[in-house]
Amino acid sequence: MADIRCLVCDRLNDESAERCWFCHSMLPKATGPLTRHEREKLANFYKKQPLVKNPSPAAEPEKTDENTVPQTPSNEDIPDWLARIRKLKEEDQKSSIPEEPLPPEPQTDKPTSVTEEPEKPPSVETGIPDWLYNLRETAANTPAEPSEPTHSKKPAIDESLAFRGSLRDDEYQPLGEEEVAALLNPLILQPSEAPPVENVSADHMEDQSQPEPPEHITVSNPPHEEDLIPSIPQLEEIPPIELEEPLAIERGESPEFASSPPIKEDLPPFPSFLEELPDWLSKESPLIEEAEKSTESEASQAEKELEKAALPSWLSPHHKEEGTAPVPPAAGAEEFTEEGVLAGISGTLPGIEIKDRALKIHPFMPDASVSAMQQQNAQLFQQLLQPAGTRLLAEKAAKPHHRGEKILRLVITLLLLLGVIYPFFAGSFTGVFPVLYPAEVVASLGVIQNLPAEKPVLIAAHFEAALAGELNWTAQSVLDHLVSRGVPIAITSTNVTGYAMVNQFVEQAAARQPTYALEEKVFNLGYLPGGTIGMGAIVNHPLAALPLTTNLQPVTDLPILNAIHSLSDYGSVILVTDSPEIARTWIEQINQLDAPVSVIAVVSAQAAPLLQPYFDSGQISGYVSGLNGALSYELLRLVPGQAFQRFSSYQIALLLTAVILFIGGMIYFILGSVTPSAKGGG
């Protein structure tokens, strides 16, 4: 019998095979029979490895009817390789010390070794050897099996063993003992092994072109008839199987099979495995149940050992109610899925209905542990989301009328008013005037003092009506100075309110200086729209940005403004604003000019701290801020104005404010340290 050794996996195949049965690679032409050395190895290996197999459904006929002895094929019927193996074994037994007989090798429900020779059978009708045919007949004569095992695929590895016997001596290639063991391990079933499962790789399953042995052939490998027959009575004496690894059995794999990836891949799903348990294994169902229980207990123990999540306190009640997932239906309660894409498929995991997944949101949680601060923040957030009117009404309804607060508010107001009014009627009190003048005010005075009388000054305003009173007094000193020097003034504003107010300031200043011709020297260029873009436009193209006066008179028709082609053509730019941001934007745009122009800012006191860096860096020539700056400017000019007259009221009001703030701060500090809750509530 010539065999073909695969060049890839080094296994033997039938001479008729074109592709390797094991690795599906192309085979070379036929080789010789098994070498002598391999035969020896095989024989020694069979001696060492006790071929003990579990009783299987296929072996039950022998067990149930001991008198029925299967007729083994005669020596003429058996194939050559089997004959050689027998002969070798006999020789070994004769030459060596008598060993213990090999354990019985019962048949399994699946063929563990099929020496199929599809094109070389003695029997023409069936296409199988005669010895195999006889063996099948013997099985047919035995009492009928209750059910035919479904997993009756041929193992792949044992075939190599079968054909190895036909290797020629001249083609001897040393085969390692480990390799032989690897080849034979799947054939040898230990007492603790699971019932035979499919030992066919996925590739084998897919390759339908490969010849497969008949399903009913259940010949063990090798078919030691003399060992098989005496083993039948011994089947009853096999001790109960001790499960070494319950979980492995549950998965349908024995410890040995667990190390064999192809077997693992072809394992049937767990539920179908349980359903198809053979009788011999069903005896062990208590053990399996015990294993399941132990697994569950381990899982519950592991769940207990899990560290609990640190949920926020307010979320804990939610987690208690909503974190409990709906209990899925019990496993196995529904063998086949009746609906959905998995309809008709057994062993699928039970799903959870979508309607059961919906979280039930409970808007009110009476057992939620919410701190006072969290509650306050939630109320504040809720109030912010409410419309303004609703919020005010809610605040009014929520706040109790504290008579003490209202009285305290009135007392503070009266104190301030008294402090402001007192200097009006006390002519002797003049306050404490500063003796050192701020550098920015001095610089501003110097710039305006040095302005050429023919060059106009651009006044750019941007302020709200709330601070018009402060800016009026602050700008008054500067405007009076400009008017006194007869400097032409062009007015513009980047907001609507400022446009109206600054015009009034200039008119008031002009009214105090009768010699100043308001109509000839003051030009109101109106509102400059566009914000930052408008500022950039007026910096680069003043005539294009402000082409008309408020009287719809073209700027080019005015003799004073006719020569203005750039912002640098103005004698100075005076910013009147209450916003440091607007002042900064103006400064940024003006600083991009190639020919710089002096910039003076007349600002509210609240904008002064943010303008100081621009003065220090020289980006503005000076600034006058608030009543204090106006007073300094007036004192420098030696022309007292509104700031000088009301500075005493201003000082008293500031002093009272500072005292009230200090007392309030001390009270809050003391009360806050005594009652910590006041801080949280406040």
Add this chain to the structure above:
Amino acid sequence: MRLESDIIWLLVSFFLTVMVFSYLLGDNPFFRFVSAIFIGITAGYFAVVILYQVLITRLAVPLFQGSMITLVPLFLSGLLLMKLSPQLTRLGGPSMALLVGVGAAVAVGGAVLGTLFGQVRGALSFFVPGSGDEGGSAIRIIEGIFFLIGTLATLAYFNFGARQKKEADPRQTKLMAVFAAIGKIFIAITLGAVFAGVLTAAVSALVERSDFLISTIITLVR
């Protein structure tokens, strides 16, 4: 005639101011009345100013004078009006993009060239000999060092980066922590100055209104 109108406006201003001060007694109809008047007048005044200062002077007059370039902003303004309609709101995209893009470009350019470079130049000027005209160079250098430390410390305070260490929480380096603490002091002083400025402005407004009320009363009494 002129005197009578002045007195009327003086009385109106006086009573409106008193109504605003009535808020000291809590929310009341007088205060709400004044608030409504203020909001209404502001809105109306704004509309009038826009009409006369923008639409007429910058759109209608140039158009009647034959300036065809004015059609471009007119067209863009028309597209911007499409934002009012949910179906045509996409047509207003180009105008909005132009506004935002040009605005951002102008603002960023001004911030970089005006504030960033200007402030850096100003900080360096303390160390340039002869740049200051007061106090001598030594004092200016000390002042410049003080400003430099304040600037760096303030920037360090807003640096929230930290280095990860093994088996320890990430922490700032000691040098950075010291600078951040110094920066906190500078920031507190700055915010205190701003708060004082706001308070001063409010007191100034109170003094100005009190002066107006007293002057009005004296004028009416006389």
